[in-house]
Amino acid sequence: MNEFLPLIIVGAVIGAFTLTFGIAWAALRRRMKGSEKERSMSDSQLIRRLLGYAQPYTRDFVLVFVILLFSILYDVVSPLLVGKIQGLIKGSFALPRLYSMVAVYVTILIVSMVCTYFQSMILQRVGQKIVSQLRLDVFTRIESLSHEQLNQIPVGKLVTRVSNDPNHISFLFTNILMTLVKNTMVVFGVLGAMLILNYALTLMVLCFVPFLVFFTLVFRQFSRQAHRSVNNTRTDVNTFLSENLSGMKITQIFNQEDRKMAQFRERSDKFTKAQIQRMFVFGIFRPMVYMLFVTSNLFLFYIGCKGYIRDTQFLGQTITSEIVVSFYMYISKFFNPIQALAEQFDMLQQSFASAEKIFTVLDMVPEVVDAPDAVELETIRGEIEFDHVWFAYKPGQWVLKDVSFHVSPRQTVAFVGSTGSGKSTILSLICRNYDIQKGRILIDGMDIRKIKIDSLRRHFGQMLQDVFLFSGDIRSNIVLRKEGITDDEVWEACRYVGADGFISRLEKGLDEPVRERGNNFSAGQRQLLSFARTILHRPSLIILDEATANIDTETEVLIQDSLEKMKNIGTMLMVAHRLSTIQHADNIILLSNGQILEQGTHQELLHRKGRYFKLYTLQYQKEAMQS
Numbered sequence: 001m002n003e004f005l006p007l008i009i010v011g012a013v014i015g016a017f018t019l020t021f022g023i024a025w026a027a028l029r030r031r032m033k034g035s036e037k038e039r040s041m042s043d044s045q046l047i048r049r050l051l052g053y054a055q056p057y058t059r060d061f062v063l064v065f066v067i068l069l070f071s072i073l074y075d076v077v078s079p080l081l082v083g084k085i086q087g088l089i090k091g092s093f094a095l096p097r098l099y100s101m102v103a104v105y106v107t108i109l110i111v112s113m114v115c116t117y118f119q120s121m122i123l124q125r126v127g128q129k130i131v132s133q134l135r136l137d138v139f140t141r142i143e144s145l146s147h148e149q150l151n152q153i154p155v156g157k158l159v160t161r162v163s164n165d166p167n168h169i170s171f172l173f174t175n176i177l178m179t180l181v182k183n184t185m186v187v188f189g190v191l192g193a194m195l196i197l198n199y200a201l202t203l204m205v206l207c208f209v210p211f212l213v214f215f216t217l218v219f220r221q222f223s224r225q226a227h228r229s230v231n232n233t234r235t236d237v238n239t240f241l242s243e244n245l246s247g248m249k250i251t252q253i254f255n256q257e258d259r260k261m262a263q264f265r266e267r268s269d270k271f272t273k274a275q276i277q278r279m280f281v282f283g284i285f286r287p288m289v290y291m292l293f294v295t296s297n298l299f300l301f302y303i304g305c306k307g308y309i310r311d312t313q314f315l316g317q318t319i320t321s322e323i324v325v326s327f328y329m330y331i332s333k334f335f336n337p338i339q340a341l342a343e344q345f346d347m348l349q350q351s352f353a354s355a356e357k358i359f360t361v362l363d364m365v366p367e368v369v370d371a372p373d374a375v376e377l378e379t380i381r382g383e384i385e386f387d388h389v390w391f392a393y394k395p396g397q398w399v400l401k402d403v404s405f406h407v408s409p410r411q412t413v414a415f416v417g418s419t420g421s422g423k424s425t426i427l428s429l430i431c432r433n434y435d436i437q438k439g440r441i442l443i444d445g446m447d448i449r450k451i452k453i454d455s456l457r458r459h460f461g462q463m464l465q466d467v468f469l470f471s472g473d474i475r476s477n478i479v480l481r482k483e484g485i486t487d488d489e490v491w492e493a494c495r496y497v498g499a500d501g502f503i504s505r506l507e508k509g510l511d512e513p514v515r516e517r518g519n520n521f522s523a524g525q526r527q528l529l530s531f532a533r534t535i536l537h538r539p540s541l542i543i544l545d546e547a548t549a550n551i552d553t554e555t556e557v558l559i560q561d562s563l564e565k566m567k568n569i570g571t572m573l574m575v576a577h578r579l580s581t582i583q584h585a586d587n588i589i590l591l592s593n594g595q596i597l598e599q600g601t602h603q604e605l606l607h608r609k610g611r612y613f614k615l616y617t618l619q620y621q622k623e624a625m626q627s
Helices: 002-035 043-072 072-090 095-144 149-153 156-164 164-197 199-206 209-246 250-255 257-304 321-362 423-430 452-458 475-477 487-498 502-503 523-536 553-566 604-609 612-624
Strands: 313-314 316-317 384-394 397-406 412-417 438-443 460-464 541-545 571-575 586-590 595-600
Touching: 002 072, 002 412, 043 072, 043 164, 043 321, 072 095, 072 164, 072 321, 095 321, 149 313, 156 164, 156 209, 156 321, 164 199, 164 209, 209 257, 209 321, 209 502, 250 257, 250 313, 257 460, 384 423, 397 423, 397 438, 397 586, 397 595, 412 423, 412 452, 412 487, 423 541, 423 571, 460 523, 475 487, 475 502, 475 523, 487 502, 487 523, 586 612, 595 604, 595 612, 604 612
Parallel strands: 412 571, 412 586, 460 541, 541 571
Antiparallel strands: 313 316, 384 397, 384 438, 586 595
8 A cells, every 4th residue: 555655645635636626616616607697608509609710621621631631640559659669679689670760750740740731731721711701701791780789889899790809800810720520530539559568557537637637628618718808808909909090189189198098008907817817727727737647657667667677567467668669659649639628728719709709790780681572673753751650779769759741752842940859860760770660751652661771872972061081092982893994074063063173183182191090181172072972873862961061161062052953863952050052952850859840941031930940040140140
């Protein structure tokens, strides 16, 4: 009994470590159960969904699996060859036989290396295709979300979902997946070889497996929680940067640099702390696995070398020096995959955490979708009708209350009223950026919910107060979605709205670069480009939401002339605070608290001396005082 006392002491130490980890695991599970509010998917569910993206490349993965069988040959056979070489050296030494055994060893090594190379190349090619498809699916899903859903998600978070998260998942297909398969096959292959070589020593090694499995399960819980924390804090940093870099000019104008820096430092410190916690978890697990590896070797040497390197007995089996050498290598081959798993686990949990975020976006159900019987709308006349429409962004908080009006084809209708009265909401509903709760919106007598969204919006031309220009050049921003348009047509649209004046003065004309959001052009120039873009696409229905709000007087004269011409193109709906810009509208609808108070022409509303008359009088007096 005394000869096994050192083994018992070492076993007790490992048991103490196991008990400590068990207590920590139980505490973590209680904390996660009580405080975790984030959606959580099981690993099996995530793997099943991710493998759905790998299904089209099944043939490539089968080829990699076949190559994998040859690559693991070295791990299973090499310890036996080294043991044979040890027996050859100890016994009747024969140099030619040694050469032949070394040649076999080198051949197996070269075959394994070549197989590993081709395996990596195939996986990289297939993995990048899978990740590219995943990234496209996420972007497509974001495009299909309604305005309300997009308003609820910070832009920085969406950027992270499309860019960073798929990159983390790429490791799963290019490295982790096949590494796990290979390591599993190596473990079972090595285990089978050890059982054949000496089952007694194999049983000794297997005594460490329960501890290994337990440590792995504990690490899985801690690692997943740590990776979730890293991903959340990284998203917070990206969201903060996306918002504040865009608004840096406002920060400087109001001298808020120190406050914003403090806010950024707080988020950065949280991100750093989460990274350190993740490394701490990883830094504990790998040494624990290495401890089991070293301990198993100590047990091997203690048991196998009691006979002073001569043959000894253990559980009825003879242990020779050749067996000790082979088992030393086999133990390394047995634990190396587990140690590699410790390194891969870091990326594996990062992939799972990212996949969980991505599938959260992919599982979002678009709120505004085509009806099953929706139809294509080839042409429209431009007749619009609101039939007792009720709408609320939030349940019970009505923005529009029983609104009804009719717009005839090619008619110009203006909506006026105080902020929050529902003017812009009406325009958004016509484009079906949101769906109404009650009533109907008809275009040419057809409910817009019966028209395919793409088909409906194709006939609209929208000009907003805040014009968005894409990075590129002037030509690409005017042409935008339409192909086969000549420069002559572009110039014609520019002349139509008066944008040709400032474009012709630019050094490169239509090829003049446009920086991010068009910040190298004035508000008036951006608006003129927006008008030219709309005119070029010949919409049947034109929507202007405060399109003249940020324009100087000289540019406004150009746009007013353009608006008179655009009336001949199709139906026009306008929202304006300056009543002087809508005097020639065919119908003016005055809104207040989501209801229509008055409607009629400019002269009719002035004659009634109601709310419109008061608004017009106030604005006229204000402009007179300013002039």
